Amino acid sequence: MGDEKIHVYFMPGMAANPSIFKNIDLPKAKFEQHLLQWSVPKKGITLSEYALEMTTHVKHDNPVLLGVSFGGMLVQEMARHIKTRKVIVVSSVKHESELPKRMLFARYTKIHKLLPTGLVNNVELLAKYAFGETVTKRLELYEEYLSIRDKYYIDWSLDNIVNWKCRYCPDCLVHIHGEKDAVFPIGNIKDCIPVKNGTHTMIIHRAKWFNEHLPTIILQ
Numbered sequence: 001m002g003d004e005k006i007h008v009y010f011m012p013g014m015a016a017n018p019s020i021f022k023n024i025d026l027p028k029a030k031f032e033q034h035l036l037q038w039s040v041p042k043k044g045i046t047l048s049e050y051a052l053e054m055t056t057h058v059k060h061d062n063p064v065l066l067g068v069s070f071g072g073m074l075v076q077e078m079a080r081h082i083k084t085r086k087v088i089v090v091s092s093v094k095h096e097s098e099l100p101k102r103m104l105f106a107r108y109t110k111i112h113k114l115l116p117t118g119l120v121n122n123v124e125l126l127a128k129y130a131f132g133e134t135v136t137k138r139l140e141l142y143e144e145y146l147s148i149r150d151k152y153y154i155d156w157s158l159d160n161i162v163n164w165k166c167r168y169c170p171d172c173l174v175h176i177h178g179e180k181d182a183v184f185p186i187g188n189i190k191d192c193i194p195v196k197n198g199t200h201t202m203i204i205h206r207a208k209w210f211n212e213h214l215p216t217i218i219l220q
Contacts, residue, residue, distance in 0.1 A: 005030060005031060005032045006030060006031050006032070006063075006064060006085065006218060006219075007031075007032050007034060007059075007060035007063045007064065008026060008031055008032070008033050008034065008063065008064040008066060008218065009034045009035075009036055009057075009058055009063050009064065009065050009066065009075075010024070010033065010034070010035050010036065010066050010067075010068075011036045011054075011065065011066065011067040011068065011071035011072075011074055011075050012036075012037065012038070012068055012071050013067075013068040013069030013070050013071045013072075013091070013092075014038075014069060014070040014071075014154075014157045014158075014161070015038075015146045015147075015148045015149070015153075015154065015157070016038075016068070016069075016071075016145050016146055016147075016148070017037055017038075017145065017146075017147040017148065018035035018036070018037050019144055019145055020068065020145050020201075020203055020204050021033075021035060021203065023204070023207035023208075023211075024203070024207055024210055024211060024214070025207075025211055026211070026214060026215060026218075027215060030215065031215070031218070034058075034059075034060075034063075036054065036057055036058075036071075038148050038153065040148075040150045040152060040153045041152075041153065041156050043152070045156075047073070047074070047077055047160045047164070048077055048080070050074070050077075051074055051077035051078045051080070051081060052078075052081050054074065054078055055078050055081050055082050058078070058082060061083070062083055062084065062085045063082075063084060063085060064084065064085050064086045064087075064088065064218055065078055065079060065084055065086075065087050065088070066087075066088040066089075066090065066214075067087075067088075067089055067090070067092065068090045068091055068092065068203050069090075069091050069092050069183065069184075069200065070092070070157055070160075070161055071092070072089030072090060072091070072092025072093070072094075073089075073092060073093065073160070073161065073164050073166075075087055075088075075089065076089065076094065076166065076169070076170070076173070079170045079173075084170065084172060085172065085218075086172045086173075086174060086217075086218055087170050087172055087173045087174070088173075088174045088175075088176065088214075088217065088218070089173065089174070089175050089176070090176045090177075090202075090203055091176075091177060091178060091181055091183070091184065091198075091200050091201075091202060091203065092175070092177075092184065093164075093166075093184055093188075093189070094166060094169055094173060094175055095166045095169065095190075096164060096165050096166060097188070098184065098188045098189050098190065099161075099162070099164070099184070099188070100183075100184060100185055100188060103161065103162045104162075107162045107163055145204065174193065174217055175189065175191060175192040175193065176192065176193045176195060176210075176217075177189050177192040177193070177194060177195065177198070178194075178195045178197070178198025178199050178200065178202045178206075179194050179195065179196055179197060179198055180197055180198060180199050181198065181199060181200045181202075182199065182200055183200045184200070193213075193217070195209055
């Protein structure tokens with residue numbers, strides 16, 4: 001490697017924008033941070049095809065890909081198309097067996113298609129979908145983080161989450177998961193680095209933990 005920097009690409013979760021990473025600060029002597037963001041997918045596109053398109057925004061060889069929640073699923077799909085130094089999934093899953101029962105139930109009943117996703121401009125509802133939290137106090141905060149309100153995008157995301165079948169788990173994968181994650185309960189998660197009291201939004205609320213531990217995790 002010599003003095004070359006390690007390029008770390010960050011992918012936010014469903015409906016979220018890269019501002020969720022604004023407090024993540026890796027040592028600049030060693031790392032360079034790059035932010036990826038969602039766009040509304042073309043009609044009918046698969047998650048794998050979307051992941052291939054997303055790799056065109058990765059401009060460096062052998063990067064580290066870090067994805068949160070649905071973004072964690074996406075970076076695993078991206079790693080099928082490009083060589084990666086490490087894939088880090090945060091508050092996410094790496095196999096369909098780690099999905100909670102309610103999501104597997106939705107896969108078979110299609111009940112998720114009945115969700116009122118047309119109401120996505122209702123930030124409280126969007127936060128419930130995206131973060132698994134009932135938001136009352138910090139609405140302005142969530143309005144900042146949750147900026148993608150397109151109904152097709154939300155429907156497409158929910159459908160891809162409940163129907164996700166992991167076909168590729170890279171050897172370089174590291175899973176970081178909060179012990180109090182309400183969206184993907186840690187009881188279903190195998191082989192992860194647990195974060196004490198971490199919730200589904202710990203990338204925002206526990207940035208200090210990530211700043212302390214990510215450099216070591218990446219370099220291991």
